[in-house]
Amino acid sequence: xxxxxxxxxxxxxxxxxxxxxxxxxxxxxxxxxxxxxxxxxxxxxxxxxxxxxxxxxxxxxxxxxxxxxxxxxxxxxxxxxxxxxxxxxxxxxxxxxxxxxxxxxxxxxxxxxxxxxxxxxxxxxxxxxxxxxxx
Amino acid sequence: xxxxxxxxxxxxxxxxxxxxxxxxxxxxxxxxxxxxxxxxxxxxxxxxxxxxxxxxxxxxxxxxxxxxxxxxxxxxxxxxxxxxxxxxxxxxxxxxxxxxxxxxxxxxxxxxxxxxxxx
Numbered sequence: 326x327x328x329x330x331x332x333x334x335x336x337x338x339x340x341x342x343x344x345x346x347x348x349x350x351x352x353x354x355x356x357x358x359x360x361x362x363x364x365x366x367x368x369x370x371x372x373x374x375x376x377x378x379x380x381x382x383x384x385x386x387x388x389x390x391x392x393x394x395x396x397x398x399x400x401x402x403x404x405x406x407x408x409x410x411x412x413x414x415x416x417x418x419x420x421x422x423x424x425x426x427x428x429x430x431x432x433x434x435x436x437x438x439x440x441x442x443x444x445x446x447x448x449x450x451x452x453x454x455x456x457x458x459x460x
Numbered sequence: 461x462x463x464x465x466x467x468x469x470x471x472x473x474x475x476x477x478x479x480x481x482x483x484x485x486x487x488x489x490x491x492x493x494x495x496x497x498x499x500x501x502x503x504x505x506x507x508x509x510x511x512x513x514x515x516x517x518x519x520x521x522x523x524x525x526x527x528x529x530x531x532x533x534x535x536x537x538x539x540x541x542x543x544x545x546x547x548x549x550x551x552x553x554x555x556x557x558x559x560x561x562x563x564x565x566x567x568x569x570x571x572x573x574x575x576x577x578x579x
Binding site for chain 2: 342344346358359362365366369370372373375455456457458459460
């Protein structure tokens, strides 16, 4: 199995095709496994040279909040991994303004550079995608 | 149309897997091609051959195996998600195969539509 491409040999059909992939993160980082496993998808997907963007909305905004401490729930704090996304050429990170406001969060509370957009703009971004994966 | 499916929830616990099955069945009946179905998160539990539902209930795992056999659908289970949940080759139902997340991305690239079923 090819580790970097998650088990596939790049064949002629997928090589050269660039689609717009958007990964939507809607859930809190702990409590369920969705956030962690969604991040694993994004990291693998980076090997495919697609046009990738990520969205954080609803409780998903908590995934990129600074100062996460998980020792007492005996779960790994995987939030530093979001800082590594830039190194994987995943640079388009969009955060819902409404979700931030509802939770009393500001841009300074986040551990990565993001673009904060309102839900109308978010809808336009989603409209523009080829593949939308929601976690 | 070439359609790919992503299933993110386990059988019996959540309706997502039933809805996905009925969607796939209807799409095939209309002449669409189901290119690949990728099982992720608790969705990997759809592939356990150890599943034994009561006699009067639907058999979700067997239903997928039958669809794979009759329509040549590629049923792919994420290896990392599977190992976390105790799914291995030795308890993998017929028609399923275990592979990496790259299979999901490839489905997104090759299919005309990738449809997610989850919570």
